[in-house]
Amino acid sequence: xxxxxxxxxxxxxxxxxxxxxxxxxxxxxxxxxxxxxxxxxxxxxxxxxxxxxxxxxxxxxxxxxxxxxxxxxxxxxxxxxxxxxxxxxxxxxxxxxxxxxxxxxxxxxxxxxxxxxxxxxxxxxxxxxxxxxxxxxxxxxxxxxxxxxxxxxxxxxxxxxxxxxxxxxxxxxxxxxxxxxxxxxxxxxxxxxxxxxxxxxxxxxxxxxxxxxxxxxxxxxxxxxxxxxxxxxxxxxxxxxxxxxxxxxxxxxxxxxx
Amino acid sequence: xxxxxxxxxxxxxxxxxxxxxxxxxxxxxxxxxxxxxxxxxxxxxxxxxxxxxxxxxxxxxxxxxxxxxxxxxxxxxxxxxxxxxxxxxxxxxxxxxxxxxxxxxxxxxxxxxxxxxxxxxxxxxxxxxxxxxxxxxxxxxxxxxxxxxxxxxxxxxxxxxxxxxxxxxxxxxxxxxxxxxxxxxxxxxxxxxxxxxxxxxxxxxxxxxxxxxxxxxxxxxxxxxxxxxxxxxxxxxxxxxxxxxxxxxxxxxxxxxxxxxxxxxxxxxxxxxxxxxxxxxxxxxxxxxxxxxxxxxxxxxxxxxxxxxxxxxxxxxxxxxxxxxxxxxxxxxxxxxxxxxxxxxxxxxxxxxxxxxxxxxxxxxxxxxxxxxxxxxxxxxxxxxxxxxxxxxxxxxxxxxxxxxxxxxxxxxxxxxxxxxxxxxxxxxxx
Numbered sequence: 001x002x003x004x005x006x007x008x009x010x011x012x013x014x015x016x017x018x019x020x021x022x023x024x025x026x027x028x029x030x031x032x033x034x035x036x037x038x039x040x041x042x043x044x045x046x047x048x049x050x051x052x053x054x055x056x057x058x059x060x061x062x063x064x065x066x067x068x069x070x071x072x073x074x075x076x077x078x079x080x081x082x083x084x085x086x087x088x089x090x091x092x093x094x095x096x097x098x099x100x101x102x103x104x105x106x107x108x109x110x111x112x113x114x115x116x117x118x119x120x121x122x123x124x125x126x127x128x129x130x131x132x133x134x135x136x137x138x139x140x141x142x143x144x145x146x147x148x149x150x151x152x153x154x155x156x157x158x159x160x161x162x163x164x165x166x167x168x169x170x171x172x173x174x175x176x177x178x179x180x181x182x183x184x185x186x187x188x189x190x191x192x193x194x195x196x197x198x199x200x201x202x203x204x205x206x207x208x209x210x211x212x213x214x215x216x217x218x219x220x221x222x223x224x225x226x227x228x229x230x231x232x233x234x235x236x237x238x239x240x241x242x243x244x245x246x247x248x249x250x251x252x253x254x255x256x257x258x
Numbered sequence: 259x260x261x262x263x264x265x266x267x268x269x270x271x272x273x274x275x276x277x278x279x280x281x282x283x284x285x286x287x288x289x290x291x292x293x294x295x296x297x298x299x300x301x302x303x304x305x306x307x308x309x310x311x312x313x314x315x316x317x318x319x320x321x322x323x324x325x326x327x328x329x330x331x332x333x334x335x336x337x338x339x340x341x342x343x344x345x346x347x348x349x350x351x352x353x354x355x356x357x358x359x360x361x362x363x364x365x366x367x368x369x370x371x372x373x374x375x376x377x378x379x380x381x382x383x384x385x386x387x388x389x390x391x392x393x394x395x396x397x398x399x400x401x402x403x404x405x406x407x408x409x410x411x412x413x414x415x416x417x418x419x420x421x422x423x424x425x426x427x428x429x430x431x432x433x434x435x436x437x438x439x440x441x442x443x444x445x446x447x448x449x450x451x452x453x454x455x456x457x458x459x460x461x462x463x464x465x466x467x468x469x470x471x472x473x474x475x476x477x478x479x480x481x482x483x484x485x486x487x488x489x490x491x492x493x494x495x496x497x498x499x500x501x502x503x504x505x506x507x508x509x510x511x512x513x514x515x516x517x518x519x520x521x522x523x524x525x526x527x528x529x530x531x532x533x534x535x536x537x538x539x540x541x542x543x544x545x546x547x548x549x550x551x552x553x554x555x556x557x558x559x560x561x562x563x564x565x566x567x568x569x570x571x572x573x574x575x576x577x578x579x580x581x582x583x584x585x586x587x588x589x590x591x592x593x594x595x596x597x598x599x600x601x602x603x604x605x606x607x608x609x610x611x612x613x614x615x616x617x618x619x620x621x622x623x624x625x626x627x628x629x630x631x632x633x634x635x636x637x638x639x640x641x642x643x644x645x646x647x648x649x650x651x652x653x654x655x656x657x658x659x660x661x662x663x664x665x666x667x668x669x670x671x672x673x674x675x676x677x678x679x680x681x682x683x684x685x686x687x688x689x
Contacts, residue, residue: 050531076533084531090524093517094660101521105533107514111542114513115506125513130675133668146662168532 003028003204004049004172009058011044018044019228022058026172026221031198031205033215035239036225037248042208043085045225046174050082051075062172077105079171083161083178085208091150095141098149098160099132102167132167139163139193155186162193166201173197175207179214187214194218216240224248276314283307284328288336295340298606304333305598312591312656330497334490348489351561353601354496355554358503360581360597361590362550365507367579368588368658369516370543371523372435373443376450377578380548382457382570383426384419384555386467388412389565392477398465409480415556416499423552426453427544435540438526450575458567472566479560492561499557503550507590510546512661519543520588573637577604580640584647586654595655600640608632608639 006024010017019041026032034042047053049060051072060067067075081102090098107128113121136142139159144152149160158178165173178194179187191214197203209215215222216236224232224239226248232239239245284307291300311325329350337346359381366374390396392412396405434445461469479486479495486492510516518539521529530536559565577600585596612633619626632639647654 052527052530071535072527072530073533073535076531081533082531084528088525088528088531090521090528092524092658092660093520094662096663097517097520097660101517101529101534102532104514104518109514111510111513111515114515115509117509126671129663129668130671133672134675137672145665145668146660148660164532 001028002026003063004206005059005061005064006049007059007061009045009048009060010056011041011048011053012056017228019048019225022225022230024223024230024233026204026206029198029202029204030220031194031207031218033219033222034206034208034225035210035212035215035222036231039227040225040248041228042225043176044228046082046176046206046208049075049174050080076168076170079169080174081165081168081170081172082174083158083165083176085176085180087154087157087161089149089152089157089160089164091148093149094145095136095147095149095152095160096129096132096145098164099135099167100128102164103128103132105168135163135167138166138196140189155182158182158190159193162197166197166203169201170203172204172206175205175209177208177210179209179211187211190214191218273315277316280307280310280314283310284332288332291336292339295337296342298610301337301346302602302606304336305602309595326501330494334493338490344489347493349602349605350493351489351496351557352605353598354493354500355558356578356581356601357594357597358496358500358554359551359578360585360593361503361507362547363578364547364582364588364590364593365510365519365550366543366547367582368593369511369519369523370540371519372540372543373439373446374544374547375443375447375572375575375579376430376453377446377547377551378570378572378575379430379450379453380423380426380551381555381558381574382453382567383548384423384552385559385565385569386457386473386555387419387422387552388415388556389473389476389559390466391415392560393473393475395466395468395473398468406475406477409477409485412477412479412556412560416553419552419556420549421552423555424545424549426552427546427548428541431541431544432537435537435544447572447575450570450572454567454570454572457570467567470566472564474564476559476563476565478563486560489561492557496554496557499553503553504590504594506546506550511590515539515542577640580644584643584654586656586658589654589656589658592654592656592658599655603639604636608636 002025004024004026006022009022010020012018022045034045036042044053048055049067051067051070051074055068062078062080065078067078067080070078090101093101107124109121109124133142133145136145139162141152141156141160141163144156149157152160162175162178175194179190182190194205194207195218198205219236222234222236222239223230224242224245231244231248232242234242284304287300287304287307291297291304294300307328308325311321311328314321333350334347337343340346359377362380363374363377366372366377391405391407392409392415393406396403396407430446430449434442434449437445457467458470460467461471467473486495518529518534521532521534522536522539526536529539558569562569581596581600582593583596584599585594586592612631615626615631618624628634
């Protein structure tokens with residue numbers, strides 16, 4: 001069953017077409033990769049799904065329901081969360097607080113209740129802290145609970161972003177270059193984390209990634225974008241040998257000379 | 259030198275010594291004020307004990323109780339022997355009023371990261387809402403009811419002032435929150451001026467605010483038949499509301515709403531991606547911040563018994579902002595200290611230095627032109643202070659610190675929760 005369907009999605013910035021007529025079907029509980037050279041429109045594509053950009057035309061359907069016209073926070077409430085290519089943490093908040101903000105949409109605490117110190121709200125806050133701590137353990141950051149997020153090392157910040165997104169209990173998790181800037185060891189750890197996310201939490205994962213080894217290893221399905229157009233899609237093996245993909249990455253001559 | 263630092267180290271370690279020294283300090287400064295009742299320095303030294311209390315290594319509840327006892331009983335009692343009793347209490351009232359306002363602005367600027375340069379407008383709205391109805395002014399445009407309303411309604415008006423100011427906060431927020439950063443600052447500055455000019459001109463066609471004449475003979479508050487008119491009585495009202503405001507701020511800071519504010523401040527895009535509604539969260543900051551200001555406006559109007567638009571100039575907005583920046587953006591104790599420092603500098607220290615200089619010049623024939631007296635150079639002095647802070651202590655007097663959680667406790671609770679889950683699943687399997 002398809003959890004996410006993208007139909008003829010086009011985005012133009014003035015005269016520049018960032019993505020044109022992208023079609024995509026994402027199966028539930030799958031890991032889908034979106035790859036392509038820099039400037040291919042991958043992040044624009046993510047931004048349209050999360051309503052940061054409004055598409056010029058086309059439709060995005062989550063379980064058959066259109067997401068067009070929603071605000072970013074509403075998309076999040078529908079069950080789509082993301083991480084960012086250029087890490088966007090709440091730098092002046094603690095690591096634990098970052099994860100707790102991720103939980104907010106599942107916390108029903110009205111501020112009036114907070115002021116009255118209603119027992120169920122206090123209990124909920126306490127439970128949220130414990131849950132957040134569990135998530136931090138899951139992403140391996142339990143030693144940094146009280147640290148400011150901005151002080152973490154790069155790899156740890158990436159994992160915290162994933163932890164924060166997990167805390168929202170999403171149906172679909174969008175990862176924008178999760179392995180960027182990571183060393184092989186960190187990448188391996190991340191790979192296991194992504195596998196784990198899918199199997200334990202039943203999350204559908206869509207990721208943008210440049211690390212081909214990682215992409216080929218974990219993806220069930222791959223979409224390739226170039227100059228805003230979808231040039232290929234298929235299973236990792238099909239993509240590996242696709243001439244158009246090799247051309248896009250290595251230039252036209254590369255295939256002929258080979 | 260080494261012995262001295264060793265002594266301090268020893269002090270810091272021993273709770274008992276700290277408490278003994280603190281009590282000794284309070285007794286000493288209290289006795290000082292008792293014996294030298296007109297010495298501003300003695301008064302300030304006694305107040306300084308609150309700051310020492312903040313840094314003491316004792317539990318929070320004990321600190322709160324001690325602080326309240328000192329401010330509500332010891333200070334007024336000792337000061338009541340002085341000829342300047344009312345002056346001292348006037349300063350205390352002003353500190354209370356401005357602390358609450360600064361805490362309100364701190365929600366907007368420090369927590370939510372929205373620079374507001376027209377904050378005094380909400381103070382004005384609160385002040386006028388009491389002034390109009392507690393004087394004969396309301397009868398000039400209201401078709402029904404008897405005005406002025408009696409002083410008993412003052413207590414109700416504290417809430418009314420908060421609500422009216424909050425409504426204005428939302429009215430301002432809805433159009434203004436589309437812009438960010440510097441633009442937001444400029445628009446709020448404009449709003450502050452618009453409110454002031456409106457209040458100054460709303461005497462025609464319908465006379466609502468009495469224009470530049472201001473509203474006089476505002477009814478003093480009434481407390482079970484006692485008419486409240488002196489600063490020493492207003493001190494307790496301001497202090498009470500100040501305590502309420504601190505409670506609200508401290509509870510909100512570490513709640514869902516407080517975290518949402520900080521998330522929006524740190525990264526709007528990520529906050530939205532985590533499901534935080536941007537406009538609603540920012541409006542809540544504007545409304546709650548404004549309501550503190552509105553409450554204190556009501557007290558201000560009742561205390562002065564006269565309001566006009568000149569009390570609500572742009573300069574006042576900047577003063578509140580200076581308190582927040584000087585104290586430490588986002589830091590509750592910092593902002594309180596900032597407000598106290600600014601008010602005490604303005605009303606006590608600078609005037610005292612000015613007086614001292616003028617006696618110097620008359621006694622010793624050193625002539626200092628009146629234009630150069632520190633009182634007149636307030637703006638220069640605050641400007642310099644801000645520059646110094648911007649250069650050397652950007653985080654303010656008491657920098658903001660995130661509340662730390664007890665990791666060991668979390669670990670324990672997390673393990674317990676895991677056991678409970680295991681039990682539940684294995685129990686479910688058996689049945």
